[in-house]
Amino acid sequence: MSSDGFISIRNVGKSFGSFRAIESISMDIQQGEFFSLLGASGCGKTTLLRMLAGFETPSQGEIFIDGQPMSDVPPFERPVNMVFQNYAIFPHLNVRDNIAYGLRKQRLPKAKRNAMVDEMLDLVQLAGYGDRKADELSGGQRQRVALARALILKPKVLLLDEPLGALDKQLREQMQLELRRLQRSVGITFVFVTHDQEEALTLSDRIAVMQGGDVLQVDTPNALYEQPRTRDVASFIGTMNFLDGRVLSRVNGHTKLDIDAVGEIDIPTPHPAIVEGDRLSLAIRPEKIVLHRAAPDGPAMQGNLEMTSYLGERSHFHIRVPGCVEPMAVSAQNADLGEIRALEEGAPVWLSWHDDALIVLDGK
Ligand SMILES: Nc1ncnc2c1ncn2[C@@H]1O[C@H](COP(=O)(O)OP(=O)(O)OP(=O)(O)O)[C@@H](O)[C@H]1O
Ligand SMILES: [Mg+2]
Known part of the structure; x- marks a missing residue:
């Protein structure tokens, strides 16, 4: 069986015991797309993201990434990386060592590794902060370290679970612009989880509106606003x-x-x-x-x-x-x-x- 999108989700459902967290979902995400999952708390966004990452196994259906079925592929062998909501970076390591953390198994020459870290520091606008301890950074700076740490591994897909959730409004808006700039400049596929409709509208190429474990509509921000198909979507957006x-x-x-x-x-x-x-x-x-x-x-x-x-x-x-x-x-x-x-x-x-x-x- 082949797939249409770069990420192809085919009849994917998930039950936890007798509780149905995800109904049968099918959708395609294109290469290089900034794709958001938008929905209220508990609608299944994290569960779907965790299935893409391989941390949860679908109860039914199949996920394809880059044409390959993922059912037998463990998380660390998938071409994806995940950024969690509470930016888990190591407080005792400095910024450089945090960013280089995922490279440690790759046995790269030191000069090469340093060059890659420098490139990432520039990309997330933290040049000059390499020697700072992670616990001496602001929330937004920590968030950028978490992003750099994920991006340095050059994943084909970056999964972001409410990565800006912990930031105040002003920093959040600034980071939104940076995320968009980053995504454009590295050209990788982003699957971005948020319950904030404005954030989804601002950032995304397309949005999947979720409710109760189901996807109600997948469309561009403009189409969701101008042509919502159902009352639920219409009242959720704006x-x-x-x-x-x-x-x-x-x-x-x-x-x-x-x-x-x-x-x-x-x-x-x-x-x-x-x-x-x-x-x-x-x-x-x-x-x-x-x-x-x-x-x-x-x-x-x-x-x-x-x-x-x-x-x-x-x-x-x-x-x-x-x-x-x-x-x-x-x-x-x-x-x-x-x-x-x-x-x-x-x-x-x-x-x-x-x-x-x-x-x-x-x-x-
Ligand atoms: N391991 C689990 N065992 C049982 N139920 C779970 C488990 N993980 C999630 N659920 C349930 O599945 C539903 C979807 O959870 P999920 O974490 O995907 O929601 P979400 O959309 O990410 O919500 P939020 O915006 O609050 O993060 C919820 O009702 C949740 O309680
Ligand atoms: Mg969640």
């Missing part, structure tokens, strides 16, 4: 509004819907999920809604302004709309707001949107 309704008819590629809070509307795109007579759910992003003081032409919802948050460049609004369980979230550039800016809480307001702003979701 803020989303949902509208429920019923399909009236499909004619010439147009679909007539009866939306509970709006009435009848036409949407231009046919969608496989759309069946006449069925209930359906639509999603719409806060920034795709336009506010008006008076009823605009075309389809619109009427509601009352419940809350305004001023954020400098933008404002966020909550608008209570009869027929919607949750208030509608709207986000707008303050420069574009005009007369809306002066609205008081409780004031009537109309919401409209562009045709392509409505996302049809699978499932009701």
